[in-house]
Amino acid sequence: MFNLAANHTETYTLNVNIQAIYGILGDPRFYEGYKLTFLSSAPVQNGAKYRCSTNVNFSSWGEYIDIDALFVNEKTTQITIKSECAMPTQFVGWGKNKKNVTDIYNYLVSALSGYQNPVNNPPQAAPQTSGQPKFCIYCGAPLNRAAKFCQSCGKPVA
Numbered sequence: 001m002f003n004l005a006a007n008h009t010e011t012y013t014l015n016v017n018i019q020a021i022y023g024i025l026g027d028p029r030f031y032e033g034y035k036l037t038f039l040s041s042a043p044v045q046n047g048a049k050y051r052c053s054t055n056v057n058f059s060s061w062g063e064y065i066d067i068d069a070l071f072v073n074e075k076t077t078q079i080t081i082k083s084e085c086a087m088p089t090q091f092v093g094w095g096k097n098k099k100n101v102t103d104i105y106n107y108l109v110s111a112l113s114g115y116q117n118p119v120n121n122p123p124q125a126a127p128q129t130s131g132q133p134k135f136c137i138y139c140g141a142p143l144n145r146a147a148k149f150c151q152s153c154g155k156p157v158a
Contacts, residue, residue, distance in 0.1 A: 007084035008097035012105060016112055018047065018077045021069040024111045025050045026136070034107050036065065041141070043153055046071045053086060054100065060086040063100055067108075081105055 014021070024030050025048070031038040036052040043049075047070035056062045068080040083100035136143055141152035149156055 006097070007082065008101050009080065009082040010101045010105065011078060011080045013072070014077050014079055014109070014112070015126065016077055017074060018069060018071045020112060021077050021079070021108075022048065024108065025069060025139070030111060032109075033111075034104060036081060036104075039064075044068070044070075047077075054137075063097060065100060065104065067104070079105070079108070111149060 026041065028038055031052050033052075037085055037144060039051040039053055041050045047068060050067045052065050052067075052068075054065065055065045062085075063083045066082045068078075068082075070078040070080075072078050075145050081101045083097040083104075085097065092101060136150040136153060136155065136157065141150055143150060143157055147157050
């Protein structure tokens with residue numbers, strides 16, 4: 001069925017610890033890989049919200065994409081992905097929003113397949129190598145390597 005709505009939302013349940021989601025969504029390379037522009041991230045109750053956008057192109061004035069990650073339990077995270085036309089006067093999305101949601105979900109699952117973060121251990125930062133940037137496991141904000149606390153949310157750095 002072809003969906004012409006100017007927005008589309010899907011909610012998924014993933015059998016993965018929320019720390020793994022923070023590690024992926026807190027990394028700017030995730031957005032670059034799907035050709036998205038990262039706009040913001042913010043902690044919310046029991047999770048975090050990430051906002052990005054697509055670029056203007058021949059078929060669209062661009063879309064805003066919200067990705068909400070919510071803690072369910074130590075082994076489960078609920079992800080809600082919403083894509084909506086960036087131009088408020090655009091009433092038809094021509095199926096682009098549904099495609100965005102599906103593609104981003106598949107891209108996220110693919111990124112998680114290579115991510116190692118044991119769910120039985122206490123929360124820890126995403127695996128890092130010396131050349132990779134470090135991100136807060138709670139809010140996804142970039143961290144100074146020597147920091148003991150996140151400058152954004154104030155939580156201790158693992």
